[in-house]
Amino acid sequence: MSFNSADINSFRDIWVFCEQRDGKLVNTDFELISEGRKLADERGSKLVGILLGHEVKDIAKELGGYGADKIIVCDHPELRLYTTDAYAKVLCDVVMEEKPEVLLIGATNIGRDLGPRCAARLRTGLTADCTHLDIDTKKYVDFLATSSTLDISSMSFPMEDTNLKMTRPAFGGHLMATIICPRFRPCMSTVRPGVMKKSEFSQEKAEVCQIVMRHVELSAADLKTKVVNVVKEAKKMVDLIGADIIVSVGRGISKDVEGGIKLAEKLADAFGNGVVGGSRAVIDSGWLPSDHQVGQTGKTVHPKVYVALGISGAIQHKAGMQDSELIIAVNKDETAPIFDCADYGITGDLFKVVPLMIEAIKETQNA
Template identity: 50%
Template sequence: MSKAKVNQGINLDEYKDVWIIAEQRDGKVLNIALELLGEGRKLADKLNVNLTAVLLGHNMDEAAEELIKYGADNVLKVDHELLKVYTTDGYTKVIVDLVKERKPEIVLIGATTIGRDLGPRMASRIGTGLTADCTRLEIDETDGKLLQTRPAFGGNLMATIVCPKNRPQMSTVRPGVMKKAKYNPDRNGNIENIVPNIKDEDIVAKVLEVIKSEKKEAGLIDASIVVSGGRGLGDAEGFKLIEEFAKKLGGVVGSSRAAVDNGWIDSSHQVGQTGTTVRPKLYIACGISGAIQHQAGMSESDCIIAINKNPDAPIFNIAHYSIVGDLYEIIPAIMDAIDDADSILEEI
C-alpha cells in the first residue's frame, strides 16, 4: 500500500526535512536555537532527512556559520532591515512564505515569548496543528509521525499528540528541556541567502524603540548549579540562607511556585511547569515537596539533592540523594563542611 495520503489536497509525501526557527538577538544565536538543533538533529537522523535552520534578522553572517557548526545541514538566512527586530507581521509572513514554498515535514520553534507569539499565527495561516510547550519529541517507529509530548491537565499527566493529516507537524519546545547540540568547528553545511518578499506596509505593528529591562535575570537556564527554596522555608527571610548557600556553591537561586505565590521571591526565580525549565549538573531542592508541576521543570537535572522534613515528600521519588531533616540545621552544616574542606586544601 502506498505511503502517500491525501487530505484536502495535501500530499503528505511532498513534505520533507526538519526545520528549526533559530532565534537571535543582535546577531547572536540564542541558547534555545542550539537546543532545537540538538533535538532536530535526532529527529532528522531518525527520518534520514536534512536539518535546516531558518534565521531571520539583519547582518547575521556569523550567526549563520554558528548554526552550521552546531549541526544544521542548511541555513536559510533571511537578511533584511525590516527583520532586524522581531515583529509579528514581518516574521510570520516571511516564514509562512518559505514553509509553503519548501514544504518541511516538521517545524520546531522555541516556546519563548517570541515563539509563543509566532507559532500559533504560522500554524493558522498554513492550516496545520501546533502542539505547544513540548517536553519530549520522538518519531513513531511504525509510521514516521512526530510524537509530541507535553504536560496536560495542570501538569498532572503527560499527553502525546500527533498530527496525522496536515503538514508540517509543528511544535513549540520549552527552553531548557532539550540538550544543546554539540559544537563542531570542522562541520560544513550550506548557507542560502533568501531575499524576502516583504515591504514596509506588510508590518502593521512596528517597533519604535527597544528599551532594555533593568530587572536582573535569575540566570536559571544556563546555570550549572541551582539551589531552590520552597514553602518549607517558612517565610521570605529563608531565602537569605538559600542565597548564601547558592553563592557558596557558585550557583543561582531558584524557587517553587508556592514561594513565588507567597511573595517571598520574584517570579523570575520560579522553576517548574509555569516557570523556567532547568537541567543543571546539580539541583538542590530545599523545603520543596515536589509537586508534579515542579518536577516537570527540573527532573532532567544530572544530580538532584532534596532536603525536606517530610520523609514522604514526592521530591524524594526523583532525588538521587535525599536528606530528611530541618533545612535550617542541614544547610549550615553543609556550608561549614565546605569551609572545612577549603581550609584543609589551603593547608595542603
C-alpha cells in the same frame, strides 16, 4: 501559488526556525539544530535552518557546525526586531513555497508567540513546549521503555509510522502525552529550551553548510504593530538552565522570606557557584523574580546537585527538576512529596538545618 496543508506527500525536510536577538543566535538554536539533525537522519532528509533578521548573514554559518545542511537567511530592516506581523508573514510565505515536512521552533517568549500564529495561518497542528521528539518508531518505543510505566511488550506499534512523535508534559507534568499531526503538514512543534542536547560544534561542517539569501517582501500594510522601544532589565541574569548547582526555595521560607533567600544564596556559594531558584509559590508571591522559577511553568533544569528547601514538591515543580543528577530535600513535613524524588531527605526546619549544612561544607573544604 498553491499551498495545501493536507497534501502531505508534497512536503520534505526538517526545518528549524532559528531565533536571533540583537543579531546574536540564541542557545535554543543550537539545541534545535542538534535535535533536528537527529530527526533528519531518522527520516533520511535534509536539515534546513531559517534565520530572520537584519544583517545576520554572517552568523548563519555557525549553525552549520551543529549539523544544518542549509540555512535560509531572510534579511530585511523590518526583521531586525521581532514583531509577530513581520515574522509570521515572512516565515509563512517561505514555508508555503518550500513545504517542509517538520518545523521546529524554540519555546521562548518569541517562539510561543510566533508558532501558534503561523500554525493557524498554515492550517496545521502545533504541539507546545515539547521535551522529546522521535520520527523512527523503534526509537520511540525504546524511549517509552525507559521513560514510561507502560508495559511495552504487550503493546503493538505501527513500526512504519513516519509522523513526528512529539512528547510533552501535560497537567503540570503528571502525565506525559505523545502527540502526532497525521493529516496536515508541516508538523509543527515548539521545543522547550534547555532540554535537547547541543552536539559538538564542527568547524568542518560549518564550512560546508550552504547559506541561501532569500528575497523578502514586506509592506507597511503587513505591519500593524510597532515596537516603541526595548528595555533590557538591569537585574542580574540567572542562568538556571546552565547551572551545575541550584538551591531552590519554596513556601517554607514564608516566616522569614529575606532570611530564607539569603540562606539559599549562602548554601549555593558554599557548594561553589550555585544559583538560587524558586517554586511557583515563591514567584507568585513576588519573593523572587519569574526568571528564577523552576517547574512546569518555569524552567526545566538538570544540574549536578539540586537542593530543595521548604518545597513541598507539587507535580508541577517536580516536572522541572526531577532529572537533576542528585537531589537533596529539606522539609518540615516528612510526608512532603518532594521526598519521593530526593536522593537524600532531611526532615527539619530549614532555618536550623541550612546554617549547619553551610558550616559542615565549609569545614570539609578547609580540612
